[in-house]
Amino acid sequence: MSSVVLVTGAGRGLGLEFVRQYATDGWTVLATVRDPDRAGALRAVAGKVSVLSLDVTDPQRVVELTRGLAGRPIDLLINNAGVYGTASNRLGELDYHAWEQVLAANTLGPVRVTEALLDCLRAGTRRKVVSITSLMGSIGENNAGGSLYYRSSKAALNAAMRTLAIDLGHENFCVAVLHPGWVRTDMGGANAPLESSHSVAAMRQIIERLTPGDTGRFFNYDGRELPW
Numbered sequence: 001m002s003s004v005v006l007v008t009g010a011g012r013g014l015g016l017e018f019v020r021q022y023a024t025d026g027w028t029v030l031a032t033v034r035d036p037d038r039a040g041a042l043r044a045v046a047g048k049v050s051v052l053s054l055d056v057t058d059p060q061r062v063v064e065l066t067r068g069l070a071g072r073p074i075d076l077l078i079n080n081a082g083v084y085g086t087a088s089n090r091l092g093e094l095d096y097h098a099w100e101q102v103l104a105a106n107t108l109g110p111v112r113v114t115e116a117l118l119d120c121l122r123a124g125t126r127r128k129v130v131s132i133t134s135l136m137g138s139i140g141e142n143n144a145g146g147s148l149y150y151r152s153s154k155a156a157l158n159a160a161m162r163t164l165a166i167d168l169g170h171e172n173f174c175v176a177v178l179h180p181g182w183v184r185t186d187m188g189g190a191n192a193p194l195e196s197s198h199s200v201a202a203m204r205q206i207i208e209r210l211t212p213g214d215t216g217r218f219f220n221y222d223g224r225e226l227p228w
């Protein structure tokens, strides 16, 4: 039987590339998107790919996803869905509602999905949970300021995943966070130096090598460990 990966935010960008590469390698891919009716590129991917509906900020849709999976084994969860946010980050103009929305997608979403899928992950053989974070979530590397909503959401994601790593340590889980590099996607923009195919191929190598001994670690896409 092939290994099973569930990818959130799989309709475009890094998520779509994860689907392409795992499907090419023969994995069974559970690809979740907010709007399955607008998932043309995803549906064009050859292989064992199922398109499932999920908005990671919507508790009801998380419950429905879990119910539909009915305890089906999942070997690897990739919490990829994320937003940068469009509101102003300038002091004096902060939009607290917009900040909450970024936290809902980037921090609460991955925790909510991981918690909901724990039994599916326990039934799998690999017990790996990988969340796509950002170097901008590193407090130690923050020398530039700005991007308040995004930085704080990814720093909180890192803290949350480090905690889940410890809490699930006795069950042989590996919970890790990966920075994909600066990648040419809708979020990364046209000036980003990395192709998504390159970033995802490199992250997949790290994911493949992860063992329970790596739980709670923060890696760059090239395998370098990053400061919290």
Ligand SMILES: NC(=O)c1ccc[n+]([C@@H]2O[C@H](COP(=O)([O-])OP(=O)(O)OC[C@H]3O[C@@H](n4cnc5c(N)ncnc54)[C@H](OP(=O)(O)O)[C@@H]3O)[C@@H](O)[C@H]2O)c1
Pocket: 008, 009, 010, 011, 012, 013, 014, 015, 033, 034, 035, 054, 055, 056, 057, 079, 080, 081, 082, 083, 105, 109, 132, 133, 134, 135, 179, 180, 181, 182, 183, 184, 185, 186, 187, 188, 189, 192
């Ligand atoms: N690109 C970079 O340089 C870079 C650098 C560091 C970290 N990252 C991280 O890498 C991950 C992927 O980013 P990307 O560059 O591929 O961005 P992207 O091209 O903007 O794609 C973001 C994906 O997340 C999905 N998404 C957003 N909010 C969601 C929600 N509430 N529920 C479910 N799905 C949701 C989007 O779905 P829709 O199509 O429905 O909007 C889309 O599939 C993100 O976590 C991002 O923070 C990217």
